[in-house]
Amino acid sequence: xxxxxxxxxxxVRSGPSYWFESLGAMLRWYLTSMRLLLPVFVVVQMLIAxxxxxxxxFFFEEITSEAALFLGTGASIIxxxxxxxxxxxxxxxxxxxxGTYDFSWSLPVPRSAxxxxxxxxxxxxxxxxxxxxxxxxxxxxxxxxxxxxxxAPAVVLALTCGTLIGSAVAHAIDRTSITQLISQVFAFGIxxxxxxxxxxxxxxxxxxxxxxxxxxxxxxxxxxxxxTDGPGEGIWASYxxxxxxxxxxxxxxxxxxxxxx
Amino acid sequence: xxxxxxETSLRRGWGYWWASYVSMIRWVLIQQKVLFAGIIFTxxxxxxxxxxxxxxxxGSLDPLAATFLVSGIPALSLIPVGFVMVPILVIQxxxxGTYDFTWSLPVPRLAxxxxxxxxxxxxxxxIAALSTFLAAWQFDVTLEISWAVVPFAFLASLMASSVGYGxxxxxxxxxxxxxxxxxxxxxxxxxxxxxxxxERFPxxxxxxxxxxxxxxxxxxIRSSLTEGLAANVAxxxxxxxxxxxxxxxxxxxxxxxxx
Numbered sequence: 001x002x003x004x005x006x007x008x009x010x011x012v013r014s015g016p017s018y019w020f021e022s023l024g025a026m027l028r029w030y031l032t033s034m035r036l037l038l039p040v041f042v043v044v045q046m047l048i049a050x051x052x053x054x055x056x057x058f059f060f061e062e063i064t065s066e067a068a069l070f071l072g073t074g075a076s077i078i079x080x081x082x083x084x085x086x087x088x089x090x091x092x093x094x095x096x097x098x099g100t101y102d103f104s105w106s107l108p109v110p111r112s113a114x115x116x117x118x119x120x121x122x123x124x125x126x127x128x129x130x131x132x133x134x135x136x137x138x139x140x141x142x143x144x145x146x147x148x149x150x151x152a153p154a155v156v157l158a159l160t161c162g163t164l165i166g167s168a169v170a171h172a173i174d175r176t177s178i179t180q181l182i183s184q185v186f187a188f189g190i191x192x193x194x195x196x197x198x199x200x201x202x203x204x205x206x207x208x209x210x211x212x213x214x215x216x217x218x219x220x221x222x223x224x225x226x227x228t229d230g231p232g233e234g235i236w237a238s239y240x241x242x243x244x245x246x247x248x249x250x251x252x253x254x255x256x257x258x259x260x261x
Numbered sequence: 262x263x264x265x266x267x268e269t270s271l272r273r274g275w276g277y278w279w280a281s282y283v284s285m286i287r288w289v290l291i292q293q294k295v296l297f298a299g300i301i302f303t304x305x306x307x308x309x310x311x312x313x314x315x316x317x318x319x320g321s322l323d324p325l326a327a328t329f330l331v332s333g334i335p336a337l338s339l340i341p342v343g344f345v346m347v348p349i350l351v352i353q354x355x356x357x358g359t360y361d362f363t364w365s366l367p368v369p370r371l372a373x374x375x376x377x378x379x380x381x382x383x384x385x386x387x388i389a390a391l392s393t394f395l396a397a398w399q400f401d402v403t404l405e406i407s408w409a410v411v412p413f414a415f416l417a418s419l420m421a422s423s424v425g426y427g428x429x430x431x432x433x434x435x436x437x438x439x440x441x442x443x444x445x446x447x448x449x450x451x452x453x454x455x456x457x458x459x460e461r462f463p464x465x466x467x468x469x470x471x472x473x474x475x476x477x478x479x480x481x482i483r484s485s486l487t488e489g490l491a492a493n494v495a496x497x498x499x500x501x502x503x504x505x506x507x508x509x510x511x512x513x514x515x516x517x518x519x520x
Contacts, residue, residue, distance in 0.1 A: 048447070051451055051452070058462060059456075061461065202316075
């Protein structure tokens with residue numbers, strides 16, 4: 001009895017190997033504790049994203065292959081962004097409601113490993129939804145797309161940025177109903193008022209300037225760059241802006257989850 | 262003394278029905294103040310948002326397509342109220358326990374139902390009108406409004422509330438009702454021939470929409486806002502009345518039962 005206790009206390013609780021062990025354990029913990037909820041979220045995300053491209057395509061009497069490509073890739077990018085910005089806070093809110101939240105954060109793992117596990121959890125939701133949305137859009141709209149290697153960093157960056165923004169909000173706010181409401185506002189804003197499935201020129205000038213600062217339009221630019229013709233004109237600026245937001249959101253998340261209560 | 266007077270007072274007839282109806286309207290309004298404020302707020306936001314959103318998605322539109330879109334906005338605005346807000350109200354009442362209380366009151370059983378429909382119609386209609394004018398301004402469309410728009414919009418609103426209410430009282434599991442309302446919103450906003458011509462849909466979807474009420478709501482209202490853009494208006498009118506009757510029949514069956 002006493003021996004085992006001493007052994008645990010004596011174990012090294014720092015260093016890369018401890019960090020990666022913690023990450024693996026947290027990932028297992030989240031996947032197991034959400035095994036019922038997760039498939040539902042994945043399916044709903046897939047339906048929204050694939051329904052989106054098919055539904056919007058009805059609005060056009062004749063759709064040009066360029067517009068179709070914009071719409072199809074846009075719908076799959078939206079699936080990716082929604083997974084981070086909307087689903088992540090909703091999952092954290094549901095953890096708070098269920099009471100597992102305090103437990104998860106009381107575990108003896110580095111908090112950065114815990115946050116990384118969250119980002120990876122959102123990849124489990126976001127990436128399959130994105131792929132399914134793309135396949136459905138291709139079937140319906142006959143897309144002419146050619147992925148390049150830049151898709152990998154673009155997806156990782158967009159997903160990380162979105163998840164960190166979403167989780168900073170969800171960690172900071174204690175009332176889960178407020179978090180749910182904010183996530184709905186995010187969904188509404190991203191689906192309707194963010195130039196991802198339509199060109200930014202369709203927006204009024206003031207809203208265009210807002211989107212040149214916010215990360216969501218730029219997430220669309222970098223992921224679309226990876227799906228179509230590789231890095232194009234001005235794409236590096238977009239990478240820079242998304243990266244900046246990722247850093248800011250990481251700092252915000254660190255401040256929120258790092259505080260002692 | 263007072264008890265005797267109560268027991269002998271008349272509990273039937275038009276006068277009693279009207280008095281019950283009025284007091285039920287007050288009851289519906291008082292118990293859900295916050296919900297109604299929330300509904301009005303989100304409806305205005307959605308109505309205004311939808312018009313602006315479509316403009317972003319579509320860029321510029323030819324005048325015919327724009328007129329078609331704008332004349333579909335009233336139906337688009339009425340649908341969430343009847344098919345989503347009304348069921349949410351019933352779910353909330355069930356969760357709070359006021360549902361059973363309401364049915365235990367000594368009023369004719371259809372009085373609370375009629376009161377709910379009245380309140381929702383009075384919320385839905387002005388917002389639908391506002392959204393439509395806003396969309397017309399956004400897309401620079403001149404509508405040819407005829408007097409028929411009032412009864413047609415009223416019928417569409419009544420139909421939506423009746424079916425939504427019937428669904429919510431008939432389905433015992435609130436989560437199921439919630440799921441159905443979410444599906445309705447999704448299908449209606451994306452896959453429904455409300456703001457786009459029905460011919461553009463695949464055959465099976467077109468067939469389904471000739472039976473479902475959503476297309477007919479928009480077709481009927483469109484006939485009173487435009488010249489020559491709506492066809493088979495009589496059929497739409499009959500189908501909407503049929504759906505209203507079905508809604509009322511379900512409600513009457515469920516609430517008329519002795520529990």
